[in-house]
Amino acid sequence: MFEPVLLKNIDAPDGHLLSTYEAGGGYQALAKVLREHTPDEVVDLVKQSNLRGRGGAGFPTGMKWGFVPKRADKPKYLCCNADEGEPGTFKDRIIMESAPHQLVEGLAVSAYAIGAETAYVYVRGEYVKAIRRLEQAIAEAREKGYLGAGVLGSDFNFTIHIHCGAGAYICGEETAMLESLEGKRAQPRLKPPFPAVAGLYASPTVINNVETLACVPHIVMRGPHWFRAIGPDKSPGPKLYCVSGQVRKPGLYELPMGIPLRELVEHAGGPLPGRRIKAVIPGGVSAPVIAGDGLDVGMDFDSLAAAGSMLGSAGVIVIDDSTCMVKVATRIIEFFHHESCGKCTPCREGLNWVVKVLRRIESGEGAPGDLEQLEKLCKGIFGNTFCALGDGAAMGLRAALTHFRDEFVAHIEERRCPFH
Numbered sequence: 313m314f315e316p317v318l319l320k321n322i323d324a325p326d327g328h329l330l331s332t333y334e335a336g337g338g339y340q341a342l343a344k345v346l347r348e349h350t351p352d353e354v355v356d357l358v359k360q361s362n363l364r365g366r367g368g369a370g371f372p373t374g375m376k377w378g379f380v381p382k383r384a385d386k387p388k389y390l391c392c393n394a395d396e397g398e399p400g401t402f403k404d405r406i407i408m409e410s411a412p413h414q415l416v417e418g419l420a421v422s423a424y425a426i427g428a429e430t431a432y433v434y435v436r437g438e439y440v441k442a443i444r445r446l447e448q449a450i451a452e453a454r455e456k457g458y459l460g461a462g463v464l465g466s467d468f469n470f471t472i473h474i475h476c477g478a479g480a481y482i483c484g485e486e487t488a489m490l491e492s493l494e495g496k497r498a499q500p501r502l503k504p505p506f507p508a509v510a511g512l513y514a515s516p517t518v519i520n521n522v523e524t525l526a527c528v529p530h531i532v533m534r535g536p537h538w539f540r541a542i543g544p545d546k547s548p549g550p551k552l553y554c555v556s557g558q559v560r561k562p563g564l565y566e567l568p569m570g571i572p573l574r575e576l577v578e579h580a581g582g583p584l585p586g587r588r589i590k591a592v593i594p595g596g597v598s599a600p601v602i603a604g605d606g607l608d609v610g611m612d613f614d615s616l617a618a619a620g621s622m623l624g625s626a627g628v629i630v631i632d633d634s635t636c637m638v639k640v641a642t643r644i645i646e647f648f649h650h651e652s653c654g655k656c657t658p659c660r661e662g663l664n665w666v667v668k669v670l671r672r673i674e675s676g677e678g679a680p681g682d683l684e685q686l687e688k689l690c691k692g693i694f695g696n697t698f699c700a701l702g703d704g705a706a707m708g709l710r711a712a713l714t715h716f717r718d719e720f721v722a723h724i725e726e727r728r729c730p731f732h
């Protein structure tokens with residue numbers, strides 16, 4: 313029987329308070345690592361757990377921490393990516409609003425492991441309640457000695473700063489986020505050097521997602537084997553799935569990694585009365601769509617990659633047979649076009665062109681050859697851009713063209729949207 317840990321106190325009215333968190337065993341992981349473990353041992357625990365980053369790419373967390381140089385003549389930084397700009401994704405907001413101490417403790421344990429004394433939490437500016445709750449949690453934790461100079465009487469000093477974003481999706485790309493934190497325009501950096509070696513202020517930096525960091529105290533308290541026993545061995549752990557769209561009970565669900573997509577949709581109440589599920593976007597709009605006959609895929613990094621998609625941010629958008637896929641594809645590409653930072657030509661110019669063709673098809677003014685044109689444009693964008701925004705847009709459109717080609721063709725041949 314699966315036991316939720318990340319959302320354990322999510323419905324408690326005082327779940328955001330220190331007293332509630334402590335009553336459920338909160339901050340014992342921090343006390344334990346300071347008392348019993350060296351920083352390297354904490355890195356090893358996380359490596360053994362096989363925790364993979366929950367922000368989108370699924371990179372192994374312990375391995376990322378291991379890239380930070382042991383000796384450095386500069387301070388090391390921990391940055392928490394709480395930008396959560398991926399459409400369909402709302403898990404980090406719920407953690408910060410309803411259980412912020414889980415993140416504060418995760419930051420403290422993780423900072424101890426990598427040898428950082430300062431952390432920045434880069435929060436999406438629209439998340440006002442989350443920001444207030446996080447500020448309150450940091451103040452409470454400092455008062456109790458979980459943060460500040462000599463945490464819990466040890467020689468570990470730790471400070472957390474909150475930085476509010478201003479509404480640009482690209483700020484979630486980790487190196488653009490570092491630029492923004494440094495007060496510059498948020499545009500991705502050329503890599504290498506990677507942030508672990510030269511990140512914030514050219515210092516060794518680890519960037520992790522909110523959910524990734526929130527898993528860390530549980531791994532310390534319950535052990536890496538507990539974590540690894542949940543879901544597939546190479547992609548394990550409890551997982552937050554944000555289910556939205558045309559289901560009866562949209563919401564945030566904590567379930568094992570690897571659960572079949574079909575079962576997840578059932579948890580969310582299944583399709584609306586009289587409707588059939590036509591497609592699911594499993595990992596936020598950067599993830600290629602899965603057709604309705606592919607719902608048996610496991611919701612983990614490797615299974616979804618094998619099925620031609622991505623777990624991404626686990627923003628699961630369910631689409632039923634009442635919805636036009638040309639409209640879905642157009643709205644998604646309009647989003648990417650609007651959010652393109654403009655640094656590289658294939659993304660800036662390519663998406664501009666793609667949007668024009670898609671809008672033409674959607675309004676019934678498409679021409680023969682438009683679909684081949686779109687495929688050519690996707691080819692020109694994919695693999696030729698500075699960051700993964702361009703890739704995500706091209707992969708998503710390609711998948712829509714592959715699985716729902718008949719709908720695109722119908723728009724062009726009938727010179728109208730068949731769904732109206």
Ligand SMILES: Cc1cc2nc3c(=O)[nH]c(=O)nc-3n(C[C@H](O)[C@H](O)[C@H](O)COP(=O)(O)O)c2cc1C
Binds near residue numbers: 398701
């Ligand atoms: C355009 C773009 C937007 C991104 N937005 C986010 C985001 O909002 N939150 C996030 O955690 N990761 C986001 N990422 C992924 C981050 O670059 C990075 O991989 C992640 O924060 C690393 O944390 P993790 O290893 O814990 O997953 C984005 C990536 C790209 C390319």
Ligand code: SF4
Binds near residue numbers: 499651652653659699
């Ligand atoms: S792919 Fe797009 S968002 Fe990424 S750097 Fe290039 S222009 Fe900017």
